[in-house]
Amino acid sequence: MAKKNIVVVGAGYAGVSATKYMAKKLKKDNDVEITLIDRHSYHTMMTELHEVAGGRVEPTAIQYDLQRLFARKKNVRLVTDTVTGIDKENKTVQTKLGSYSFDYLVLGMGGEPNDFGTPGVKEHGFTLWSFDDAVRIREHIEKTVAKAAIEPDAALRKAMLTFVVCGSGFTGIEMIGELIEWKDRLAEDYKLDASEISLKVVEAMPTILNMLDRNDAAKAERYLKKNHVDLVLNAPIVEVAPDHIKLKDGSTVPTHTLIWTAGVKGTSDAADFGLETARGFRLVANEYMEAKGYEDKNMYIIGDLVYFEEFPNTPTPQIVQAAEQTGHTAASNIVAAIKGGDKHKFKGNYQGFMVSIGAKWGVANLFNKIHLSGFLAIIMKHI
Incomplete structure (x- = not known):
């Protein structure tokens, strides 16, 4: 045969x-x-x-x-x-x-x-879809914070220490969750005040985590705000430049780091x-x-x-x-x-949907009837 x-x-x-x-x-x-x-x-x-x-x-x-x-x-x-x-x-x-x-x-x-043809994403943004992407983001953040720590120009320093995630799906929210926890370690390593590091999530829709139950998403939103994450909603990004992003309403956000997780x-x-x-x-x-x-x-x-x-x-x-x-x-x-x-x-x-926001906190919806938040949700995610 x-x-x-x-x-x-x-x-x-x-x-x-x-x-x-x-x-x-x-x-x-x-x-x-x-x-x-x-x-x-x-x-x-x-x-x-x-x-x-x-x-x-x-x-x-x-x-x-x-x-x-x-x-x-x-x-x-x-x-x-x-x-x-x-x-x-x-x-x-x-x-x-x-x-x-x-x-x-x-x-x-x-x-x-999927950058939806948005100008500048390929040239100036970072995606999170491969092993190489993850390493590239990690190295870029460390180098950027190190440079910002010795930058005398206040406006430039602020832009360098502003980290923006585009997209509020699982990938985007999990990424910003890591930055919440990394922020203090970065500040300590490079002799910065952690309050100088600014974290933002930019989302085209009016709500975040749109694949989750609204109550679960609301818990995640409260946790993000409690940890000083700025949620910029109803704000499609129309252009990405090396030192800023431009929003549909014409406003700009000075930043040297845009992590694109929008599609x-x-x-x-x-x-x-x-x-x-x-x-x-x-x-x-x-x-x-x-x-x-x-x-x-x-x-x-x-x-x-x-x-x-x-x-x-x-x-x-x-x-x-x-x-x-x-x-x-x-x-x-x-x-x-x-x-x-x-x-x-x-x-x-x-069997459900689970999202981690850092190593110790998350939200989970199991079998569309069991709703968990906090560390217990993280345990269930790893299970």
């Missing part, structure tokens, strides 16, 4: 989840090989990026070596390479260093920041694959996570990259739980196709 080749592109939460499931279920099938391709040799724990960016943990703490992760999975081959294209008719994946034929293909390449879109790496796209450049799939229009090619899309409407006009959320569950759905259907069995439709089962 000819060997069946399963190729998984992307070692994020979705790709790792799918690969682990298939490796386990197909471990006795000697005629099946799973190839996991990623541009890095490690899995990045994306939900912990803010901890590195905020100086709380060392960068290596959020990396997990793929060789170690799949050391016991003899049917998994790891490839460190960048995918450049897909030949759908001949069923091959092209990379910078070679090509890989597939019988089944799983695309889990994730997303990337996510499907990775541009998949833009040329010739697959149907939807909002946010995500690739369209059916309820089995099969790529729309190519169901006969055994191509699946998972994670932040997939666009599947669980409810009318409501696609799967770009969160870890959805990533792992879409990965599991695709993997289950591939296993069923190889071993025999019924196809599985995707059905989201989200």
Whole structure:
């Protein structure tokens, strides 16, 4: 019997989840090989990026070596390479260093920041969407505070010590939470008064944490204000410069640090694959996570990259739980196709939403009925 080749592109939460499931279920099938391709040799724990960016943990703490992760999975081959294209008719994946034929293909390449075309974001802003992003922010903040500590010009010093986060979703609020706790340590290290360091969240909407229950979001808002975070709401950013940001109302905020967390879109790496796209450049799939229009090619899309409407006009959320569950759905259907069995439709089962604001305080909504705040919410997040 000819060997069946399963190729998984992307070692994020979705790709790792799918690969682990298939490796386990197909471990006795000697005629099946799973190839996991990623541009890095490690899995990045994306939900912990803010901890590195905020100086709380060392960068290596959020990396997990793929060789170690799949050391016991003899049917998994790891490839460190960048995918450049897909030949759908001949069923091959092209990379910078070679090509890989597939019988089944799983695309889990994730997303990337969406700046909505705002001028200056790419040139002067910082995104928080990768290991490198987190390290870059961390180093920039340390260098900026060090320079500000010896800056005699009061206005320039104030701008250098003003740190702005654009976006009040989970990533933005978790980032500002790290800065709340880092502020005192930075001030002590560089002989500053902590009150000189200013923290702001700029949000285009009138409210923050809009995916949370309003009572939970209100608790978070009170905590932020108590810790001297300035919430600038109803204020879309229209331009980013090296030393300030410009808001829609014409006002400016002097700052040398803008961290952009305002949106996510499907990775541009998949833009040329010739697959149907939807909002946010995500690739369209059916309820089995099969790529729309190519169901006969055994191509699946998972994670932040997939666009599947669980409810009318409501696609799967770009969160870890959805990533792992879409990965599991695709993997289950591939296993069923190889071993025999019924196809599985995707059905989201989200256990709740949790956001940490620093290491010791957070809010959580579990199963849409249990509401927690404070340190107990942090415990539940890590669980």
